[in-house]
Amino acid sequence: MPNATPTCDIGFIGAGVMGKNLMLNLADNGYKVAAFDLDNDKLEALLAQDSLERGDQPPRITACSSYTELLSRLSAPHLIILSVPAGKPVDDVCHKLIDAGIQADDIVVDTGNSLWTDTVAREKAYEGQCIFFSTAVSGGEVGARFGPSLMPSGDPYAWTRIKPVWEAIAAKVDPETGKPIESFEPGKPVTKGEPCAAYIGPGGSGHYVKMVHNGIEYADMQMICETYQVMRDLLDMSPHDIAQVFQQWNQGVLNSYLIDISAQVLATSDPDSGQPLVDIILDKAGQKGTGLWTAVSSLQLGSPAPSIAEAVYARAISSLKTERVKASTILAGPDKPRLTPEQKADTVQALHDALYCAKICVYAQGFHLMKTAADEHGWSLNFSEIARIWRAGCIIRAIFLQSINDAYQRNDALTNLLLDPFFSKQVSIYQQNWRKAVAKATESGIPVAALSSALSYYDAYRTAVLPANLLQGQRDFFGAHMFERTDQARGKKFHVEWNQPGRPIVKMN
Ligand code: 6PG
Numbered sequence: 001m002p003n004a005t006p007t008c009d010i011g012f013i014g015a016g017v018m019g020k021n022l023m024l025n026l027a028d029n030g031y032k033v034a035a036f037d038l039d040n041d042k043l044e045a046l047l048a049q050d051s052l053e054r055g056d057q058p059p060r061i062t063a064c065s066s067y068t069e070l071l072s073r074l075s076a077p078h079l080i081i082l083s084v085p086a087g088k089p090v091d092d093v094c095h096k097l098i099d100a101g102i103q104a105d106d107i108v109v110d111t112g113n114s115l116w117t118d119t120v121a122r123e124k125a126y127e128g129q130c131i132f133f134s135t136a137v138s139g140g141e142v143g144a145r146f147g148p149s150l151m152p153s154g155d156p157y158a159w160t161r162i163k164p165v166w167e168a169i170a171a172k173v174d175p176e177t178g179k180p181i182e183s184f185e186p187g188k189p190v191t192k193g194e195p196c197a198a199y200i201g202p203g204g205s206g207h208y209v210k211m212v213h214n215g216i217e218y219a220d221m222q223m224i225c226e227t228y229q230v231m232r233d234l235l236d237m238s239p240h241d242i243a244q245v246f247q248q249w250n251q252g253v254l255n256s257y258l259i260d261i262s263a264q265v266l267a268t269s270d271p272d273s274g275q276p277l278v279d280i281i282l283d284k285a286g287q288k289g290t291g292l293w294t295a296v297s298s299l300q301l302g303s304p305a306p307s308i309a310e311a312v313y314a315r316a317i318s319s320l321k322t323e324r325v326k327a328s329t330i331l332a333g334p335d336k337p338r339l340t341p342e343q344k345a346d347t348v349q350a351l352h353d354a355l356y357c358a359k360i361c362v363y364a365q366g367f368h369l370m371k372t373a374a375d376e377h378g379w380s381l382n383f384s385e386i387a388r389i390w391r392a393g394c395i396i397r398a399i400f401l402q403s404i405n406d407a408y409q410r411n412d413a414l415t416n417l418l419l420d421p422f423f424s425k426q427v428s429i430y431q432q433n434w435r436k437a438v439a440k441a442t443e444s445g446i447p448v449a450a451l452s453s454a455l456s457y458y459d460a461y462r463t464a465v466l467p468a469n470l471l472q473g474q475r476d477f478f479g480a481h482m483f484e485r486t487d488q489a490r491g492k493k494f495h496v497e498w499n500q501p502g503r504p505i506v507k508m509n
Pocket residue numbers: 113137138139140214217286287288289290291394395
């Protein structure tokens with residue numbers, strides 16, 4: 001139907017889990033959506049859901065049978081949102097839209113988990129054919145349906161066009177309390193509060209920030225899993241008992257979506273066997289790559305994010321299931337210590353404090369990485385805004401994002417979150433228990449790579465003199481790589497003639 005009347009506000013391509021829920025969210029907020037998907041079953045499911053939710057109201061979503069029909073359903077300049085898998089499918093859809101006749105002032109918004117450098121390349125590649133804009137979305141399917149956290153970036157004109165749409169569908173926060181205002185009822189979107197959507201910067205920066213969000217997500221999840229393993233394997237606690245501990249933790253400084261869902265997973269039983277479901281889930285973690293991208297970027301930029309990297313490695317080692325099962329019969333560990341009920345209770349408290357301190361370090365690593373990337377790429381990222389839009393809707397939403405927001409409001413040029421007076425005090429109060437938890441786990445042979453790497457990060461960052469002096473000596477010894485001296489001006493290089501008698505020191509510049 002190429003010449004349909006333009007009755008829709010937004011074109012939407014991709015009716016998968018995220019796309020379908022974003023479309024229903026748009027519809028709840030009064031937008032008429034023209035939808036297209038290569039898979040007709042997905043479109044039918046979308047229409048059925050719309051019909052179920054809208055009751056006797058007229059249809060809010062129009063299914064289109066081609067890209068051409070989709071364009072004809074919209075007034076120019078067109079606004080088209082993509083929710084397709086990252087990578088080649090994004091370009092495939094863009095080419096189809098170009099073939100169908102989109103124009104230079106039409107806006108195409110990619111909402112997938114795209115690699116940020118692909119976004120930069122696409123902005124350039126489609127210049128003159130459309131305005132390629134990006135918006136990274138966090139919140140999973142429920143977030144997409146009832147309020148995600150949105151990280152848009154790219155052309156400022158496109159932002160003015162999409163801003164009211166994103167602000168309408170985004171998660172909302174009560175400005176007084178900093179807590180999410182939630183509604184999970186179809187047709188009743190939250191219309192008050194601060195929207196968790198803010199313009200991040202030029203093309204690619206939004207996807208970069210989302211990538212770091214996911215890196216933090218990986219580390220946060222892994223650290224929660226490590227505290228679970230210590231409770232399970234050292235303290236012999238049942239999933240049900242651990243769920244209760246997590247529920248308790250969720251009432252305090254650790255209050256977060258990830259702690260909440262961990263408690264719910266642990267409290268769930270397998271309907272067939274009645275066993276705790278978590279005991280039946282295979283311990284092999286999957287990944288789609290965003291945590292890995294974050295770790296790679298941190299290595300490339302020299303901005304340390306060891307706990308994020310450890311979280312990626314933890315998934316990798318978990319996937320070596322067959323090898324681990326074999327190794328478990330060969331490789332020795334320490335004997336399991338016997339703990340009194342009092343010692344067990346102390347260990348649970350130590351794990352709580354360890355998770356809190358390590359979490360602060362992970363955010364410190366993530367924000368430091370974003371700062372380094374911003375300096376490198378000339379983005380002026382607003383870190384208090386980033387913390388602000390992560391307070392609700394996204395997977396890492398947590399009570400203490402308000403404290404991060406406050407920290408960057410106090411000082412937007414903060415070098416490292418750990419140096420903020422609030423956070424440095426928190427870590428100094430709880431660090432002893434953090435050390436105790438890591439030591440206990442290590443003594444007992446339980447891997448806590450993310451919790452302990454965060455501790456090493458903290459200790460390294462607060463150490464004025466690291467052993468890199470010896471390392472520079474080693475490098476100079478075998479490779480004449482030279483070193484600077486503490487008693488000379490920075491920048492002057494020296495080398496030792498290690499093989500000559502008396503090992504004379506040569507000034508190199
Ligand atoms: C989100 C999530 C979402 C997704 C990731 C993680 O913010 O909504 O991060 O983007 O769950 O892709 O996936 P993996 O754990 O499979 O890498």
